[in-house]
Amino acid sequence: MSKASSSTTKKISSFVLLVIFLTLALSLAALVLAINAFSLNNIAAYYLLLIGFLGVALSAYVLFQTRRRIKHLSIKTPSITTTVECEKCGFKSIREFKRGDYIFREVEPCQKCNENMVITAIYREVQEKKKKTRF
Amino acid sequence: MNKMAAMTALQNQILQEPFGEYSWILNLLFYGVFIVFMFYGQRIQMMVMLREVEGSLYKLKYIKEEGRKIAIETMKEIGKPQTDPTTRVDRFLEYFTISPQTLDPSGVVWKLEHILDVRDTRFKDEIKLMAPAADKTQANNLENTLEAAMALNYIYKIVRHFYLLGKKTLSLYVIMQLQMILPLVMREAEAYASALKAFAYGQPIGDGVGALVAAKLTRGYQTRKIAKDCIVATVPMEGRTAYVVKAEGPGGNVGKPGDAIKAIVEENEGNIATIIMIDAALKLEGEEAGEVAEGVGAAIGGPGVDQFKIEESVLKYHIPINAVIIKEDIGDAVSPMRKEIFDAAHKVTERIKQVILEKTKEGDKIIIVGVGNTIGIGQ
Numbered sequence: 001m002s003k004a005s006s007s008t009t010k011k012i013s014s015f016v017l018l019v020i021f022l023t024l025a026l027s028l029a030a031l032v033l034a035i036n037a038f039s040l041n042n043i044a045a046y047y048l049l050l051i052g053f054l055g056v057a058l059s060a061y062v063l064f065q066t067r068r069r070i071k072h073l074s075i076k077t078p079s080i081t082t083t084v085e086c087e088k089c090g091f092k093s094i095r096e097f098k099r100g101d102y103i104f105r106e107v108e109p110c111q112k113c114n115e116n117m118v119i120t121a122i123y124r125e126v127q128e129k130k131k132k133t134r135f
Numbered sequence: 136m137n138k139m140a141a142m143t144a145l146q147n148q149i150l151q152e153p154f155g156e157y158s159w160i161l162n163l164l165f166y167g168v169f170i171v172f173m174f175y176g177q178r179i180q181m182m183v184m185l186r187e188v189e190g191s192l193y194k195l196k197y198i199k200e201e202g203r204k205i206a207i208e209t210m211k212e213i214g215k216p217q218t219d220p221t222t223r224v225d226r227f228l229e230y231f232t233i234s235p236q237t238l239d240p241s242g243v244v245w246k247l248e249h250i251l252d253v254r255d256t257r258f259k260d261e262i263k264l265m266a267p268a269a270d271k272t273q274a275n276n277l278e279n280t281l282e283a284a285m286a287l288n289y290i291y292k293i294v295r296h297f298y299l300l301g302k303k304t305l306s307l308y309v310i311m312q313l314q315m316i317l318p319l320v321m322r323e324a325e326a327y328a329s330a331l332k333a334f335a336y337g338q339p340i341g342d343g344v345g346a347l348v349a350a351k352l353t354r355g356y357q358t359r360k361i362a363k364d365c366i367v368a369t370v371p372m373e374g375r376t377a378y379v380v381k382a383e384g385p386g387g388n389v390g391k392p393g394d395a396i397k398a399i400v401e402e403n404e405g406n407i408a409t410i411i412m413i414d415a416a417l418k419l420e421g422e423e424a425g426e427v428a429e430g431v432g433a434a435i436g437g438p439g440v441d442q443f444k445i446e447e448s449v450l451k452y453h454i455p456i457n458a459v460i461i462k463e464d465i466g467d468a469v470s471p472m473r474k475e476i477f478d479a480a481h482k483v484t485e486r487i488k489q490v491i492l493e494k495t496k497e498g499d500k501i502i503i504v505g506v507g508n509t510i511g512i513g514q
Contacts, residue, residue, distance in 0.1 A: 047160070075201050075328045080338055080471050099336050102385035104350060104513035122339050122511055123477040124470075135421060 016066065020059045027055025083121035086110035097122060181307050184314045188298050191317050192291075198328045199291040202284040203228065209280055209335040213273050214266020223265050227281055228288045230258075248440045258282075272337070275386030276510060279334040283327050283469070290324050323465060330469035334387055339511035341467040341476050345413040345434075346512050348483045349381035349505025353514050362394035366514060373488060374497035375408070384509035392435060392504050393444030399502055405452030408499035410445075411459065411487055414506040415476075418462035425475030426462040427482050429490070434458035435506045455494065459486050472511075 031052035037045035080097035084107055091112045101107075106116045172179070203224065210220045232254050235246035262274045262281070269277055294313065301310035333340050339347065353368035361367040361380065370377045378399050382390030400407055414434040418424060433445040433456060449456050461479045487503060495501055 075198065075332070077332055078329070078471060080336075097336070097338060102337060102511045102513050103339060103347065104354060105385070121477055123472050123474045125474050133421075 016062075020063050020066075023055050024059040027052050027059065030055060078124040078126075080122060080124050082119055084108075084117045085120045086113060086115055086117045088115040089113045091117070093117075177307060178305075181305065181310055184310045185298070185302060188294070188301075188310065188314055188317060191321055192294055192298055194321070195287075195291045195294055195324055198324055199284075199287045202287040202328065202331050205331050205335055206280050206284040210266050210277060213269050213277060214262075215268035216265060217267075220265045223261070224281070224284075227261055227265075228285050230285065244440055244443045247438060251438060251440065272384075272386035275388050276334055276337045279387035279508070279510060280331060283331045283334055286327050287324060287331075290320060290327070294320060326466040326469050329466065329471070333469070333471045334510065337385065337387070337511050338471045340469055340508060341463045341472050342415050342469060342507045343472065343509055343512050344415050344461045344463075344476050344480060344483075345505040345507040346381045346384065346509035347472075347477070347480045347505070348413045348487075349379050349503065350384070350509075350512050350514050351480060351484060352377070352379045352487075352503060352505075353381065358514055361398050362391045364388050365390035365392060365395040367395060367399065368514075372501075373491050375491055375495055375499045375501055377491075377501050377503050379503045379505070381505040381514060382507075382509040383514070385511055385513045387508055387510035389437065389506075389508050391441060392506055393441030393448075396445050396502060396504060397448045400448045400452060400454065403500055405454070406500060407452070407454050408495040408501050409490075410449060410454055410456045410502045410504065411490055412445075412456065412504045412506055413459045413461075413483055413487070415463055415468055416460035417468070418464055422462050423475070424463045424467050424473055425479040427479055427486055428460050428462065429486060430458045430460070432456060432458055434460055457490055457494065459483050459490070 029052075030048045034045050034048035034052055037048055081094055082097045082101050083092065083094050085092045089110060089112050091110050101119055101122060103119055103122055105119045107119060108117060109115065110117050207221055207224050210216065210224060214220070232250060235243055235250060237243050258278050258281075259274065262269065262277050266274065266277055294317075297309060297313045300306075301313060330340065332338075352370055352372075353366075356368040356370050356379075358366040358368045360383070364383050365380060366383050367378050367380045370379050380392060380395045380399070382388045382392075396410065412434040414436070416428075416434070418426065433442045433449075435442045435445065445456070448454070461476060461483060463473070463476055467473055467476060491501060
């Protein structure tokens, strides 16, 4: 049950990708030129260094943002647990939810006493990260 | 101006050292950026906002399409229709309800009730046509699935409308308002998205915790139909007679608790010591999901018809009305029931017993109503 759906809206535009990678390539070229310019003691090295760093940072940021949006584009299906109990002997079993399950439905006979078992609980467990707050 | 001159001087001093004779380029760049922001600052801000809204709109479009896909797939799987239900589902998603005129508010509740009844009948007829093989429980679940898909479709269309309107008119205020409420809208859309699968599979949802409490109380006792989609069981509790009411499960259904309470009160000629209503309520940020609180009044949401009827009934015979609520957020309310909320049902049962002991005496008759969608909860 724990899976995420996908869709065509997940695709990144190839034009955007081209622009990102072109900017990245030019910025890297600017950094290489900056290193050369430093060895020649050329003042342009500072400009190239600035352009190179800005370009790398900008393209990395845009790429990260696009990837983050893709990661968010999914509907998560949480794992649902069904608890089945024997009302006579108290035997309890926990399994994954199946379509047609509902609370207080009589299901398969008990493995121990052969009495019909009953679904007593259906729920999902959430592991929440607790943020520390003063309030 | 003095401030700006000082800034320019400081900038010159800093930049002159490493850049020497080329520092004018940076000066020019600085002035350029300053002028651009002075004239186009608002437009840039607007573009940033529009981009943000656009990102959310993409997400909404995806969620909406997924909702439609799930609805169609479920319809095909359960309903076994002879023709493709896609066109019918698409038509259903555009369905609307016009609320009654309130210029003269007298009698508006009955008008609203009538319109809601017509809507419900129309929905059920449509489901029958789309899914002829579905039984009553499945038909109720399919109706809920389609309603969630409808809500997603509506949210998407409204956000798209304001996005395009803002873009067309270039009005900062239209875009700003949309961008400001967007986090809340997205939260609601995500909640409906998780509700879709819960409805399609028939899983109990957080909103059904009231019905769950009632189901636990009625377990093992004979039930009878008391109002449309509502059942009641007569349960002995702490020496009192409790009429426990809930919607008829396990299909997705809220029933008509207002009519059920009215019928029981009339059956007993108003001889009811107290009414206890149990419902899920929206929690405030900072509160824990599954927290139980107690109060007075008719604990019931929805369009207000049932709350009105309950208040009318209790007023006629001056019956005290108590409420026990289980706190959860909107996401928890419409998505599969969380363990914390499920566990809260036990705490609520204890609280009800406490209220009965404190507020009534032996031999009294009381009404306990488990309010909420009973999807995935039998009796």
